[in-house]
Amino acid sequence: MMPSLLAWVLGSAGQLWQPILFDIHKYMAISAVSGVLIAYSAIKYIAIKNTWIKRFPPLHVSILSMALAGMAFGVTGWRASVYSAQALPAELEGKDIQVIGIVAAMPQQSEVGLRFRFAVEQAEIETAVKLPKLIELSWYSGAYRTEANTSVATSAATTMPVPQFELQGKPQTIKPGERWQMTVRLKAIHGNSNPHGFDYELYQWEQGVQATGYVRATANDVPPKKIGDTWKYSIERLRAKVRDAVFERLSFSNSAGATSNNAGVTSNNAGVVAALVTGDQRAIDRADWDIFRATGVAHLMSISGLHITLFAWVAAGVVAWLWRRKSWSSTLCLYFPAPSAGLVGGVLLATAYAAFSGWGVPAQRTILMLVTVSLLKLSGHRWPWYVVWTMACAIVVVVDPWALLQAGFWLSFVAVAVLFATDKQKLATDSQKAVQVESVETFHQAIQHSLQRAQGERHWVFKKLQTLAEKSGALLREQWVITLALTPLTMMLFGQVSVVGLLANLLAIPWVTLVVTPLSLLGAFFAPVWDVAAWSMQVLSVVLTSLSKLPFATFSVAAAPFYLSVLGILGGLLLVLPMAQNRKWQWKLGALGLSLLLPVLLWQAPRPESGQFELLAADIGQGNAVVIRTQNHSLLYDAGPRYSVESDAGHRVLVPLLRAMGERLDMVMLSHRDSDHAGGIKSVLASHPAAQFVSSVESSNELQNIKPDTRCEAGQKWQWDGVDFAVLHPTGKDYNTPQKPNALSCVLRISNKGVSATTDKNGKGSSVLLTADIEQSQELRLLADALDLPESLQSTVLLVPHHGSKTSSSTPFLDAVKPDFGIVQAGYRNRFKHPVPEVMTRYQDRQIRVIDSPHCGAVMWSSSKPKEMRCHRAENQRYWHHQMPELEPNH
Structure with a gap:
């Protein structure tokens, strides 16, 4: 059974790696051929089962496994093709x-x-x-x-x-x-x-x-x-009614939005209570999410697999208790045992709870797992834990193959597997110890009985305390095992782990599970209980906030290569899954696990050599955000747009990107104060407080309150690791006259002069010109300043001025810069229609290759390979990604 289950999972996973879908008829053919092989294997199995041969021959096992993998590949591709055909024309x-x-x-x-x-x-x-x-x-x-x-x-x-x-x-x-x-x-x-x-x-x-x-x-x-x-959608209507009632009850003010779709609500943990009742994660403020992630308790703050599983466990106990009541019927247990009735009732009630929570993808996965485990238990057989685990995994993948791409899927299944395996080892070890100490227990039996008699009536108190201590120790051990085992997986998926997560979860899991969540649910029947739920959550929030502010609250490293991450995950499992009871082998396996884990923890992303530099133009929508890296330094030019009150390019894109790259910014240069360039600056500077802040923002602007800045002025120059940086605009005089923000854009040129490895046909090095939102008048100023030294403007790569607006990229400017590449950072189908066709025509007439972020995603370029421009969207293409036609001048 195990090879068949794993084959289906691997076949589905293989299809998910496809960059482009096959024709649907190919998937149908693959499914048909696989079906024939599965039927052949089934016939062979029946024939062999009726003979003296008890085991299925390895050859037939291989055929069946390959057929199931092919069937999974074909069916998944078939489903994807049908779904893709319904896309918007x-x-x-x-x-x-x-x-x-x-x-x-x-x-x-x-x-x-x-x-x-x-x-x-x-x-x-x-x-x-x-x-x-x-x-x-x-x-x-x-x-x-x-x-x-x-x-x-x-x-x-x-x-x-x-x-x-x-x-x-x-x-x-x-x-x-x-x-x-x-x-x-x-x-x-x-x-x-x-x-x-x-x-x-x-x-x-x-x-x-x-x-x-x-x-x-x-x-x-x-x-x-x-x-x-x-x-x-009657359940959705009920959810909306309950959510609005939560905010109405817990809001500090009865603003217009407080009773309608939670607009503008400033409440005391109203978002958390609403999320725990209805599963609406968007009800929780971003600031709260940041605290929950930093302390590793984010999984508790909305209806998740943990909540649904615990709900099923409690519901099963209640149903089984009711089933045993004689006042109902003493014959019920004869036809259907109480444990089985509790199991079925628990799953049904948990399904209803998951439906009320919005029937999200994680909730669906949890219900599938519960149904699978329940059916296996009701079958009357005792299944090994790994068979139950693999069966549940395979069933989830059959229904939702794309679950394999979700972080929650892997965190849930790995955590369950670790708990299953470590509990089994613990039981085996305890059993062995019991045999070894049997004679000792016999020797001390009389003394033990004497002590018990002496304790008299107080004996039950000690027994309860001992039970409590054992359960507390078991909880601590399980949390430690889970934390250690999931650390490399968490780092692979999110780029950081919570150092305080062990302590935070020890406090938060019982408190949220046994206090906050039940009170939140009871409030749906009696609204005043929500006040108590919010208060109890506030108590926990105070503790979590204090933990999140500790300087060592989180630990992050650069994203390691996939193969190292996989080895690190294996290392984490070896640390908590001793595969031999011999202490000597346990130490050896622990040492092996640590050796596999350390490369992930100590990984450093490759950096340019001395004299070289790299550019990454992030895909942040309509705005600018460019990362420049040298051998030992890094600079961020602009911080992208603000998307909403609680979301900006800094928080959503740049901070995670810089974390995964292992960057600690030395400088943040904000070209000007327009929101599509400065929207994410607060998030970036909060994450990189040591970075020098350079900008053209006037002293009266509120952005100056974020951090004292250095004003960018033409003539400023510095060198990092053999790479030259020079500010070309604006001049000091420009600050003395009223200017619109675009006219004050900081223009930065980065070059490595004549490094032999990157010299072009004219013997010059590579260079990048970052222009932000300058317009034609500023372009003419730059040309005038460069009359005596025209090479000071020439650049290999040009950040297209003002996102390709018709107010910029004048003909004289392009003729002077002579770039090989032009990069346009713009939003998909943006309302400004950037880059405009007439500007694109100018670039095409000069054989300048223009790369825009909607087509390319993040743009990556290196001075060590100046003729090569890489696109993240092309390098990581999958069939569910939006396929756009090539950029044309008359787009």
Whole structure:
């Protein structure tokens, strides 16, 4: 059985590595051939079973395993092909589409409006069109900026874009299960693609969402209209009602959003209570999530597999107790034993609990595991733990192959396997010790009985204390084993581990499981109990906050190569899974495990050689964020945009990226104060407090409160590890006259002069010119300053000014810089339409290769290979990623 189960898992995993899907007919053929081989193996097994041969021959086991792997590969690819065929057609992106459908999930309120999932029933433009079954929509409120397509003169040398705004109607109150008619604009699912970054496109693939967009509600659009109510998504409606009730009860103020989709709520742990009751993780503030992650208790703060499993355990005990009651029926236990009844009842009640929590992917996996384990137990056979574990894993993969790509899947299954295995070893060891000390117990038996008699009535007190001590010791041991075993896996998945996690979990697991969660659930029946739940959570929050502020609270290292990470995971398992009872072998296995684990803990990412440097232009949407690395130093140029009040490019992209790269920034240069460049600066500086801060931000700007800065001025120069850095703009005089932010953009040039390994055909070294949002007037200034030394502007790589806006990249400037590559950091289908076609034509006419982040993802370049530009999206392509056509000048 084990080879067959593992074969299915491996076959599914193999299909997930495909960069592009085969034609669906190939998957059908693979499935058909595999089915024939499985049938052949089944016939052979039946024939052999009826003979004196008791074991299935190895050849047939191999055939069956390969057939199951092929079947898993074919079926998974088949399912992926069918699902991909339902994606949004490219020709419908950006079009106004009339849709009728049902609100399919709890709406999420933010400072800019509503966000919700919508199950499409009908769609048309002029005639009917086919849309994905499930889309995600935003309904903005107030003035919504669309595009800056005109300009007015502000001086003889500069022009100021005039933003275009559309006044959106205030979002109406919507509820799950309601049928609505509205006008929407859609686009394909497209997320940022960065090394070690979150795969947003995979996440939406797992959720079944195949397009995102927004509701058109301006004066020129047909107003959104509620058509009626439906019985569908009734559980979601109930969840929304309970969530809003939590926030209404626990809010400090009855603001407009406090009772509607939790908008603008400032509450005392209301988000945690709402998450524990309804499974809505978005209800928890980002600051709270940061504390939970730093202390390693994030898994407790929403309905997770742990909560559902414990709920099933308690429910099974209650059902079994009720089943045994004679007042119900003394004959029930004869037909169906109480333990079995409890098992079935516990799983059913846990399924209902998981459905109320939103039936998310982790909840579905947990229910599948519980059902599998329960069925195996009800079969009447005693199964080895590893068979039960592998069967549960295989069943989950059969239903959801893409679970193999989720961190929660591996953390859950590895933790369960470790607990199973270590408990078994403990029992074996305890049994052996019991035999060895039998004679000693006999020798001291009389004394022991005498002591017990002397204790008299107090004996039960000591017994209870002893039991409590044993259980406490077992809990401590299990938490230590789990922490040690999961450390390398956690580092592989997240790049850091919580040093205080062991202590935090010892306090938080019983407190949240036995106090906060039950009180939160009881509040659904009697609202005042939520006050007690919030207070109990506040008590824990004080402790967790103190632990998270410790300087050693977390430990992070650079992301090691995959093979080293796998060996590190094996090393962690060897440390906690002694495979021999002989103490000598235990020490040897421990030493082997430590030797496999240390390379992961001590890994240092490769750095450029002396005189060389590397560039990484992160994929952060509409904005700039560029990392420059030399042999011993690193610099971040701009920090990307702010996405919302609680989310920015620094927190979401740059801090995890720099952590995975093992970087400690020496300098952060903020080119200017526009939000698409400065949105993530606070998060970056908080994570790298020792970094020097250089900017062009005026002294009165609030950004100056983050950290005292050094003003960037033309003429500033320094050298790191044989690499030269020079600020070319702005001059000191530019700060003395009123300027718009773009005109004060810090322009930085990085070069390694004439290093022999990277010299071009003219004998010059490689260089990069970072220009931020300068416009044509600043480009002319740079040309004038470089009249005496034209080479000071020439660069191998140019960060395209102002994201490819028509106000920049003038012909004289491009002729002077003469770049081989141009990098455009812009958002997918951004409202400014950057880079604009006329600018692209200028680059193409000069045979300058332009790479933009929507097509390329993160852009990587090295001075040691100046003619090679690498794209993270191409190097890590998977079939669920958005496939875009090549960038054309007239795009």
